[in-house]
Amino acid sequence: MAYKISERTLAEIDRLLKIYPQKEAVLIPALHEMQKEAGWIPEEAMDALGARLNIPYARVKGVVTFYTMFNRLPMGRFHLQVCRNISCHFAGAAGMLRHLEDKLNIKEGETTEDGLFTLSAVECLGSCGTAPVIAVNETYHENMTVEKTDRLLAELRAENNSD
Amino acid sequence: MPKLTIDGKTIEMPKGATILQAAQALGVYIPRYCYHPSLPVSGTCRMCVVEVEKTAKLQIACATEIADGMAVRTDTPAVKKARRDVLEYLLINHPVDCPICDQAGECFLQDYYMDHGLHKSRIAPGDKIRRSKRRAAGKYLTLDNERCILCTRCVRFCDEVTRTGELTVSGRNDASFIDMKEGKGVDNDYSLNIADICPVGAFTSRDFRFKARVWFLKKTGSICTGCAAGCNIEVHHNEGIVHRLMPAPNPETNTWLCDRGRMTYKVLRAGDRLSKARIKKGSMEPEPALRQAAHLIDDAAHRAGPESVAVLGSPYLSLEDNLAIAELASGSIKTGALCLDFSCEQGVKDGILINKDQTPNANGLKLLRARYGGLDQNALIGLINSGRIKLIVAEARALNSLREKLRDLSNIPTVILALAKSDLDFDSDCVLPYASYFETEGHFVNYKGRIQKTAAAVAAPEGVQPLWLVLSKISSYTGAPIKIEDTKAMSAKLSEYALGKSVIPAICKPGSIAAKSTRE
Numbered sequence: 001m002a003y004k005i006s007e008r009t010l011a012e013i014d015r016l017l018k019i020y021p022q023k024e025a026v027l028i029p030a031l032h033e034m035q036k037e038a039g040w041i042p043e044e045a046m047d048a049l050g051a052r053l054n055i056p057y058a059r060v061k062g063v064v065t066f067y068t069m070f071n072r073l074p075m076g077r078f079h080l081q082v083c084r085n086i087s088c089h090f091a092g093a094a095g096m097l098r099h100l101e102d103k104l105n106i107k108e109g110e111t112t113e114d115g116l117f118t119l120s121a122v123e124c125l126g127s128c129g130t131a132p133v134i135a136v137n138e139t140y141h142e143n144m145t146v147e148k149t150d151r152l153l154a155e156l157r158a159e160n161n162s163d
Numbered sequence: 164m165p166k167l168t169i170d171g172k173t174i175e176m177p178k179g180a181t182i183l184q185a186a187q188a189l190g191v192y193i194p195r196y197c198y199h200p201s202l203p204v205s206g207t208c209r210m211c212v213v214e215v216e217k218t219a220k221l222q223i224a225c226a227t228e229i230a231d232g233m234a235v236r237t238d239t240p241a242v243k244k245a246r247r248d249v250l251e252y253l254l255i256n257h258p259v260d261c262p263i264c265d266q267a268g269e270c271f272l273q274d275y276y277m278d279h280g281l282h283k284s285r286i287a288p289g290d291k292i293r294r295s296k297r298r299a300a301g302k303y304l305t306l307d308n309e310r311c312i313l314c315t316r317c318v319r320f321c322d323e324v325t326r327t328g329e330l331t332v333s334g335r336n337d338a339s340f341i342d343m344k345e346g347k348g349v350d351n352d353y354s355l356n357i358a359d360i361c362p363v364g365a366f367t368s369r370d371f372r373f374k375a376r377v378w379f380l381k382k383t384g385s386i387c388t389g390c391a392a393g394c395n396i397e398v399h400h401n402e403g404i405v406h407r408l409m410p411a412p413n414p415e416t417n418t419w420l421c422d423r424g425r426m427t428y429k430v431l432r433a434g435d436r437l438s439k440a441r442i443k444k445g446s447m448e449p450e451p452a453l454r455q456a457a458h459l460i461d462d463a464a465h466r467a468g469p470e471s472v473a474v475l476g477s478p479y480l481s482l483e484d485n486l487a488i489a490e491l492a493s494g495s496i497k498t499g500a501l502c503l504d505f506s507c508e509q510g511v512k513d514g515i516l517i518n519k520d521q522t523p524n525a526n527g528l529k530l531l532r533a534r535y536g537g538l539d540q541n542a543l544i545g546l547i548n549s550g551r552i553k554l555i556v557a558e559a560r561a562l563n564s565l566r567e568k569l570r571d572l573s574n575i576p577t578v579i580l581a582l583a584k585s586d587l588d589f590d591s592d593c594v595l596p597y598a599s600y601f602e603t604e605g606h607f608v609n610y611k612g613r614i615q616k617t618a619a620a621v622a623a624p625e626g627v628q629p630l631w632l633v634l635s636k637i638s639s640y641t642g643a644p645i646k647i648e649d650t651k652a653m654s655a656k657l658s659e660y661a662l663g664k665s666v667i668p669a670i671c672k673p674g675s676i677a678a679k680s681t682r683e
Contacts, residue, residue, distance in 0.1 A: 151180050
């Protein structure tokens with residue numbers, strides 16, 4: 001099935017093309033828009049975007065793979081991002097990552113079968129003062145402990161059930 | 164112009180030149196991986212570091228512009244240590260599989276390791292990061308990511324030269340590798356140049372893989388006969404077998420070489436290469452077959468008059484061979500039905516090299532036509548279609564090119580000269596082999612009018628002779644010889660009739676073409 005870029009993203013691309021002198025500059029904002037819609041960027045989307053901007057596919061792929069925050073696989077509804085940098089590590093992030101792996105029965109980088117959670121270890125989230133930190137999609141959960149993590153999972157499950 | 168010194172030697176270079184270019188001009192060699200004179204500078208490999216007086220850190224020579232009064236040193240302990248360290252760094256995850264690597268012998272990692280490295284690896288073989296090996300990257304290339312040092316020459320080639328952009332660096336820092344679209348490869352017309360410019364064994368030619376060790380190859384400078392561009396090439400061969408064609412950069416003709424041109428040597432070893440004559444579908448030694456050909460010509464000329472024999476020149480043949488064809492027609496058979504008119508639209512097709520004219524010598528035919536005249540193409544076609552022609556003497560591909568406009572040829576006997584059976588798309592009772600331009604010398608005139616000469620790199624199959632000699636012998640058998648029996652007579656005739664006495668030596672010095680290589 002051919003990938004279709006949404007009308008909204010296309011409009012955004014057209015708007016940005018007028019602003020930037022080089023069409024390559026539109027790549028990252030356009031990719032952000034696409035990721036916002038689907039949660040991830042499939043190969044077909046890179047192809048479609050390259051065709052739309054008249055940039056070789058390889059250039060788009062280079063950009064997508066360079067930036068770790070562009071997801072290249074379908075993500076769960078909640079993306080749990082456990083910081084693994086030094087402050088969080090000292091404050092117990094490693095144990096928390098292991099705890100989440102056991103609890104969700106998945107490895108880091110994987111998604112639960114029900115499509116609810118994706119677990120990632122990420123680099124510094126810029127919140128060392130409140131380490132350890134787990135980001136769920138765009139929301140930070142700070143000063144985490146194993147107990148708070150369990151509570152967080154329960155809350156997220158409840159949120160999903162209530163929808 | 165800024166004046167600088169490199170290792171104590173002074174040179175003046177135009178503003179904007181880099182240290183590396185200045186060093187090159189001085190004859191000081193600075194090792195490099197990512198720098199290539201025909202590609203934009205990227206400065207990723209750090210191999211070309213030099214010490215510049217009054218700067219705190221080492222500078223990369225490929226991207227540092229020269230300035231007046233600059234003092235550069237390329238031989239200090241700091242530079243030597245930096246080169247060694249860069250090499251060690253590049254070799255951390257390199258598989259060192261030289262014994263099975265095609266690049267061995269012309270590999271920049273090997274060469275620089277011997278010149279600048281000679282260190283012991285601190286990484287155990289088992290600890291190296293493994294990557295994909297032997298990934299097919301299009302029709303002509305294989306990609307081995309393990310051997311890659313990420314110089315990005317290939318990526319820049321696809322971006323800047325062919326502008327097709329098939330390749331990219333995927334991922335980041337220690338996890339990055341050269342990548343392309345899943346299921347797609349490098350499918351532009353110049354892909355094999357990537358195997359040339361790849362300084363290591365990451366991109367290798369699928370055609371050349373495992374055919375020969377490069378240190379056994381002998382190199383002969385020659386001309387590509389794939390189209391009217393007249394690219395200068397190096398024929399790499401060993402023990403009488405051509406293994407590959409490489410570009411021999413010449414500012415007048417080419418920097419690169421197209422994939423189609425590189426494959427022109429295939430005709431030599433193809434299963435359908437003619438090494439024997441074919442008379443009435445049976446194989447025969449070339450020499451006695453010439454009598455048969457002479458008999459056919461005599462027969463037709465006696466029965467229906469010499470004008471009933473049509474003789475075709477060919478834009479695929481050298482000046483020598485076409486001259487013999489023209490001599491055969493006008494001097495021996497004495498027919499007016501000679502056609503040397505095969506010109507077609509010329510010019511660079513894709514903005515790089517490949518010419519609209521797929522024949523190598525249409526302009527050579529023009530030179531001969533000025534001397535010998537002959538019919539224009541349509542007049543000859545008309546003559547053949549009217550049934551007045553009782554015998555056609557032609558080279559196979561030249562006759563093929565007229566086939567669409569010709570009526571059925573099955574009733575007209577032909578004497579055909581062909582390299583391979585696949586060149587014949589019609590039946591002929593008399594097919595004679597001739598030596599290809601990898602096996603004999605021949606002059607060609609490219610689309611710009613540049614006269615160039617191929618070189619005999621390997622020997623022709625036993626009994627197979629240059630086409631002009633074949634025709635010369637046929638003419639002797641018919642009793643009206645054209646009297647061109649050896650190369651001396653040929654070149655005398657060529658300078659007298661076709662080129663004028665002074666032209667050949669002035670324009671073309673055989674053997675002097677291979678100035679430098681694209682490998683850099």
